[in-house]
Amino acid sequence: MQVGVGVAFLLLTIAWTVILWWVATRASLAIPYERVTVVVGRIRRLGTLVVVVILGIAFVFSLWFLPYPSSRAARLGDPAVTVDVTGRMWAWQLSQTTIPRGQTVEFVVRSLDVNHGFGIFAPDGRIVTQVQAMPRYTNRLLYRFEEPGVYTIRCLEFCATGHHLMIAQFTVE
Numbered sequence: 001m002q003v004g005v006g007v008a009f010l011l012l013t014i015a016w017t018v019i020l021w022w023v024a025t026r027a028s029l030a031i032p033y034e035r036v037t038v039v040v041g042r043i044r045r046l047g048t049l050v051v052v053v054i055l056g057i058a059f060v061f062s063l064w065f066l067p068y069p070s071s072r073a074a075r076l077g078d079p080a081v082t083v084d085v086t087g088r089m090w091a092w093q094l095s096q097t098t099i100p101r102g103q104t105v106e107f108v109v110r111s112l113d114v115n116h117g118f119g120i121f122a123p124d125g126r127i128v129t130q131v132q133a134m135p136r137y138t139n140r141l142l143y144r145f146e147e148p149g150v151y152t153i154r155c156l157e158f159c160a161t162g163h164h165l166m167i168a169q170f171t172v173e
């Protein structure tokens with residue numbers, strides 16, 4: 001698969017180079033510079049407009065996916081389950097390790113010492129969501145698990161020598 005993609009990319013690169021070479025060496029295709037500046041100016045103005053419109057639409061659309069608890073609650077529904085999470089060097093402590101699927105869960109995340117990263121990984125190894133665990137601050141993370149299985153928590157913020165030991169698990173059923 002990757003070799004096929006590599007070969008396709010190589011062939012495209014060669015074809016593109018040949019076309020560019022052919023255009024660049026044919027005098028009959030030469031275009032007066034004044035004409036070039038007019039056309040390029042038009043493309044730039046239109047391109048700017050297109051980019052601004054696309055970014056504007058993307059910005060409005062992205063508001064729906066804001067990671068704040070209130071926007072997540074609007075999308076997922078008010079939390080039915082609350083899990084207290086405490087991070088410290090070098091372990092996670094959860095108030096419960098069994099979570100119902102299909103319901104909105106609120107993780108109330110704190111740290112007893114330094115900054116940690118509370119990252120949740122699905123049974124297939126994919127990261128599904130994350131939030132910072134910070135001292136003297138409480139972060140709320142809302143999520144709804146649709147797939148049952150054993151999920152793994154890993155620290156995503158380097159927190160000294162035992163960082164890699166900060167692993168915990170919970171079950172979604």
Ligand SMILES: [Cu+2]
Binds near residue numbers: 115166
């Ligand atoms: Cu950590």
